[in-house]
Amino acid sequence: DVTIDGKPATILDQDGQFKVLLHGRGKHQVSVAFQSPVHQQQGPPSVSFPIPRVAISEFELVLAGKKDITFYTGQHGILVQQGVSQGQSSGEVNSQFKDNATIGKAFIPMTDAVTFSWIDAIPKDLKTEVRANANIYHAISAEEGVLYGKGLVDYEITHGETSTLSFQIPVIAQVNRITAVTAGISDWTAEAKDEVKTITVFLDRKIKDNFQLQVEYEQLLGHQNASISATEPQSLEAIKVPLIKALEMHRQRGIVALLVGSELTLKPIKEQGVTRVGENQLPAFFRNQITQTIAHTFKYTSEMPQLTVETMAPIRKQGKYDAQVDTLISLGEVTMRGSAGIQIDVKSGTVLGLVFAIPAEVNVLNVTGPSLRNHKVTSESGTGESSLGKKGGQLIQVEFTQEMTGQFQLEVNYENILGDSKSELAVPTIQVNGAEVQHGRIAVEALTAVEVQAAKTVQLSTLEINELPQQLVLKTTNPILLAFKYVNSETPHQLNLKMTRHQELAVQVAAIETARYQTLITDDGLAVTTARFDVRNSRLQFLRLSLPQEADVWSVFVNGKAEKPANANNQTSNNADSQSGQKDILIKMLNSATGFPVEVIYATPIDKMGLFGSVTSKLPQPDMVVTHSYWDVYLPVGPNYQAVETNMNLV
Structure with missing residues (x-):
């Protein structure tokens, strides 16, 4: 039915469209009553129809029951919900529920088509309800008298939003710090009840989607856990690992990493509700925060996992390293002095000590280097061949004050007393025991009037003087007479020098x-x-x-x-x-x-x-x-x- 200014009008069908004739100049009111099919095959019920391209079009919809109405304009498939725009012009829908019907109004900007769809309205209390999942990652380490824990609670909020988060830890654990990256923490409170402590964190804004909370806590060792029977073996040393439990979660699971400390490590003795996994199960954002070595990793999905450990001294494993030994041999009247610069390159793990092999007739003067605790020179045990290919060598045992990583250098100075009858001398050099790859360079200088020649070389290659490292050349102001290089092999390297002494002439001083x-x-x-x-x-x-x-x-x-x-x-x-x-x-x-x-x-x-x-x-x-x-x-x-x-x- 079509009326113009309240009077019936004639409808014309031209070019596939319905048209009416307007008579006279001025404002006219055209009223059209029509029916449009409701599409229910795909998704929510919807109705679509073309509209004239005017600046603003006002729509009023009346639907039975309580409904949530949405509409989209322009290209088909781009949905514009109430108050949300996704790339197209949109208007706001004002809805109210009255007489068991939903009345909605929408103001549509200029377009040539509009589609309305509706679903049953969600109750208000259900709209604000928060549903979330949590993944909890723990890093547990022990020092003397204290068990340290670092937890990361990764929240995944699937519905709603919230500004408060709650979790529980054992009552004997003490929370030291709570931080977050994407939102500020206004305050947090702790409430102890029975054997658990409930921590409530208040954020400075409401959050949704994903959110991470970092918790640092500690527990004094020596507290007897009531849940561990005194009749169990090693019950006095047993420690129940304090784990974080997120509250009001739809689903939660976690991973526990036991770390190796500088003085103590943790050994699992009782596992309940946890499964051993590799440390690659830890996500990168948490694994990168751990600087210590991971000894054990456990994964759990139950809400009440239990993991009991005991402390023990860590088993030190020597790291893998390469060595570069640069030695300056100085020939004097009665002594042969050696100054060796030993460059250590730790490829994996850490190094707490090193052992150097040196011939027995050598006197070690001093050993210097970073973080050096002490050094001790001992005779090499056994009567068999030593690492230098000779019997009865010496070992220089070096200890550090900390675990050494990366690259560092040590200096060893030593001397050998020369005999008057010796014309051929074996050059003493240092061998680094345990090095996977060992390179070396030897430079020879004379401090007195002697003529030096190489009498015997084994596993050595001659080296040009300009190929020596600068730090080796700068150790002396005398000219370098001979230079050699070597790499480690099954046959030890050997250098014998022939030294001819010449009488010095007196000069006017x-x-x-x-x-x-x-x-x-x-x-x-x-x-x-x-x-x-x-x-x-x-x-x-x-x-x-x-x-x-x-x-x-x-x-x-x-x-x-x-x-x-x-x-x-x-x-x-x-x-x-x-x-x-x-x-x-x-x-x-x-x-x-x-x-x-x-x-x-x-x-x-x-x-x-x-x-x-x-x-x-x-x-x-x-x-x-x-x-x-x-x-x-x-x-x-x-x-x-x-x-x-x-x-x-x-x-």
Whole structure:
């Protein structure tokens, strides 16, 4: 039925659409009554029909019973629920229940089709009810006197939303910390009753979907659990593992990981409602938070699992590691010194100690390294072949203060006393026992005048000097004479050196580059001499200066500082210089290759000058080589002086 302005109208069928004619200008009201089929084959009942493309279309629906009405516009299949939009324009449906019927109103934006669907309304109390599942992950470890637990409760909220969460733990456990990542925790309370403690956590907002709660707690060891019979074996040491139980969950299950601590580990002795699984069952987000070794893993699905453990000292398993040994061999007059840098690369596990093998005739000087507790040198037991291929070797046992991981380096310094008759020497090197792969490099230097050649090499390859690591080259300022490398094999490596000693020639260790003397002769019989030396010294302790027997030393300066000379004549009673009328003094020297000044002022009595005669004077004699000497003599004014007799060149 169609009416225009309240009057019946004629309906025209043109181009597959119904049309009516409007007469006159102005506003007209068109009322159309029609029927549309209700589709019930797929999903909830629905009705669809086209509408004119106007700015806003208002719809009022009346349905029998209490219904929840939804509609969608535009493309078919895009559903727009009340107050929720999924990519299309939507309007709000206002529904009310009256006289056992649901009346809904919707305002639809411009579109050319609309579909309405409805279902029976869900009671309000059921809409707000929370349904959730929980997966609970535990990491349990023990230290002296305390059992530590770290739990992660992974909530999966399937219906509703909530701002409070509750769980239970044994009453003897103490909660230390509760944290969450995706929401803030306003507060939490604990209420103890009987053997359990109920923890209620209040969040700062309502949550839905997934949510994780992290709980850290501890339990003192030594509390006798009432549920463990005193007649059971090891009941005094038995510990019931405190597990977290989430409250008001539709379903919950969990995993318990027992960890190996630094001092204690946990051994299961009673299992009820739990199943042993591999640690790969732990999800990555929880497994990555565990830094300790996992000893046992259990999974449970029941609400009342029980796991009883006892504490015991952990069984230490040595980790797997490789070793790189770089050794510098220094050949001296009477000793052969070795400085070995041992680089350890721990590939798996941890290392609490290492054992090095070294020949028996070697004296270990020191061992240094990070976190080193101590080291002990012992004789290798047994009379068979040692790890070095020789009988009766030594072992250096090294202990650390902590479990070592990754890469670290130790330094071992040792020496071997050389015999005078030995011309061929076996080079002592260090072998790292237990290393899966061991590489090494050996560099040889000479600290004295010896000629070194390789007499015998076994399992060694020559190495260019520039291929040595920088840290090995920087250990010495002497040139590297020989270099070798090796890898571990069934046949131990061996290096014998042929050493030819050469006699060292004496060299001048001190010299005076310039000696300047100034002598003032007075007419009353006194000669005052000032001697200035430019000295280079690398080894001598004293400068020995021979003066006339009657000389009186006034002052001595070395490098500008006053020094007190020592009388060398009182060392022996039969001193030849003393018998020859000379006075020897010792002046303390500096070790300096750049040169420094030495000044000595002394006075010698001579004969007084008369009407005629001669004046005689001598220079002091140093025990060093003098390159150039200059002597200036100052005489009194007045007398006529004849030719000068001297063994120096006059200028």
